[in-house]
Amino acid sequence: MKNISIIGLGFIGLPLACVLSNIKKNNKLLFQVNAYDKKYNGKNKENFFDIKKKIIDKKLLDRIENAKKNNLINFSNDYSRLKNSNVVAVSVNFHFETSQYKNQFKKIKSLFAKISQNINPNTLIFMETTLPPGTCDNIIIPEIKRVFKKRKINAKNLLFAYSYERVMPGKNYYDSIVNINRCYSANNKTAFKKCYEFLKQFINVKRYKPYKFSKIIDCEASKILENSYRAVNIAMIDEWTNYSIKSKINLNNIIDAIKIRKTHNNLMSPGLGVGGYCLTKDPNFVEVSSKYFFNNDSNFPITSKASTINKKMPRTSMRFLNDKIKNFKNETILIMGVAYKGDIGDLRSSPTLDLIKFLKKKNSTVTIQDPFVDEKILDCKTVKTIPNFKSFSKIIFCTSHEIYKKIKFKKFSKKPHYIDLNRVLSFAQIKLLKNKKYKLDILGTNE
Numbered sequence: 001m002k003n004i005s006i007i008g009l010g011f012i013g014l015p016l017a018c019v020l021s022n023i024k025k026n027n028k029l030l031f032q033v034n035a036y037d038k039k040y041n042g043k044n045k046e047n048f049f050d051i052k053k054k055i056i057d058k059k060l061l062d063r064i065e066n067a068k069k070n071n072l073i074n075f076s077n078d079y080s081r082l083k084n085s086n087v088v089a090v091s092v093n094f095h096f097e098t099s100q101y102k103n104q105f106k107k108i109k110s111l112f113a114k115i116s117q118n119i120n121p122n123t124l125i126f127m128e129t130t131l132p133p134g135t136c137d138n139i140i141i142p143e144i145k146r147v148f149k150k151r152k153i154n155a156k157n158l159l160f161a162y163s164y165e166r167v168m169p170g171k172n173y174y175d176s177i178v179n180i181n182r183c184y185s186a187n188n189k190t191a192f193k194k195c196y197e198f199l200k201q202f203i204n205v206k207r208y209k210p211y212k213f214s215k216i217i218d219c220e221a222s223k224i225l226e227n228s229y230r231a232v233n234i235a236m237i238d239e240w241t242n243y244s245i246k247s248k249i250n251l252n253n254i255i256d257a258i259k260i261r262k263t264h265n266n267l268m269s270p271g272l273g274v275g276g277y278c279l280t281k282d283p284n285f286v287e288v289s290s291k292y293f294f295n296n297d298s299n300f301p302i303t304s305k306a307s308t309i310n311k312k313m314p315r316t317s318m319r320f321l322n323d324k325i326k327n328f329k330n331e332t333i334l335i336m337g338v339a340y341k342g343d344i345g346d347l348r349s350s351p352t353l354d355l356i357k358f359l360k361k362k363n364s365t366v367t368i369q370d371p372f373v374d375e376k377i378l379d380c381k382t383v384k385t386i387p388n389f390k391s392f393s394k395i396i397f398c399t400s401h402e403i404y405k406k407i408k409f410k411k412f413s414k415k416p417h418y419i420d421l422n423r424v425l426s427f428a429q430i431k432l433l434k435n436k437k438y439k440l441d442i443l444g445t446n447e
Helices: 013-022 045-054 058-069 079-084 101-118 135-150 189-202 216-247 251-258 282-294 301-311 314-324 351-361 402-406 427-435
Strands: 002-007 031-036 073-076 087-090 124-127 159-162 183-186 332-336 365-369 381-383 394-397 417-420 440-442
Touching (some): 013 045, 013 058, 013 073, 045 058, 124 135, 135 159, 159 216, 183 189, 216 251, 216 282, 282 301, 314 351, 427 440
Parallel strands (some): 031 073, 124 159, 332 394, 365 381, 417 440
Antiparallel strands (some): 159 183
16 A cells, blocks of 8 residues: 655645545555645644535545545644655645745745655655746755755655646536646656656546646646636636626627637636636746746736736626616625635635625625535625525625526516626526516626
8 A cells, every 4th residue: 555645635635635545456445645734733634624515526525525434544743754655745825926925935945844854765746736937946856955965865866746736626626636637747757657657546547648748847837827828818808898888798699609619619708706726826926937036027917917907807897786786775685606616615815705895885785695605704694595585686696606507487586686797697597587577687798
């Protein structure tokens, strides 16, 4: 049985630990999985399994539940146990703002100093955290070599691989771990081989062949460019959404027509805003890389502007609401979905939070409904089940939870004014509402 250690037990690390701990070969468990997190205090391992409350993917839930029930994961805060590991997978979060990146690099050095002080020379360090391009070559690997030298270990024995995660929480959470094309790179031939051997233990590599980069920095840059492209795509559509509000064009219909062409089907649609952990920060990493590692003052104007636009994107919906609502003070508003994306309970950088603050500032009475969130938010009443729509004057759909597209028409009534800010409602629901002449407004649709 191989010994695998996972460092960092958030939305990436904990699911990976549970997936690995369930893998069997010849009816025997393949891995002994050890889990490390700075929040672990020796007693609170149950807290990490609470992530299942925000997951709907049955395949992943089954593995989490089995790992918990059968104690398949050993939790620890004792890094000396890393000496038994064949692979140490690092899944920690690092937030890089251009004004504070030096402090983040210090934290990275500290973490890898601790790791390299405790591992054996033949242990593969497998890094899957998104990083500014150049971090592995200029920060992480030199720090490991420094500690190895101090331990009188030949630096040639260092085995380091980088393969950024591509996890997508939601209904395909599990598949985004095991049925997806990963990119990877490493510092030498042995590390390349061990990295691929590790990946193929939990990824369907026959169908989703990992893409091999000869240089680690290219692999790091791949994730940043991918998310920068997505951020620019979103920012461009927000500009067009603002234009559609003034010009009264039906932007949603226009985009649907364009997306018929397969080469253009990744065009984004109007929405409330950008949230979550990746798109809100990753595009800035290239500027950090350029300044810190290459002493280049390039400001990446397109990427930077896109990030700025996306941070302000909820204001587009606020202007849209200002046109549709005459007196906010007298409104009783039901917010449908507060998570940053559909079918998860993750509130990180959710644009809906900005919208709620806006509505409360306007003195509206706000109730939040989200099937994946049960905590109180911004002093608003929060409910998990869908209440009677007749009790509210406005129903604002903000998050594309799949369950909302399945709301039966009898649930709707004529009294509320329905507003869809994220293309949440199905075509059938929209058609029925329009046929009944219920009041409905959709961001990006002007009829």
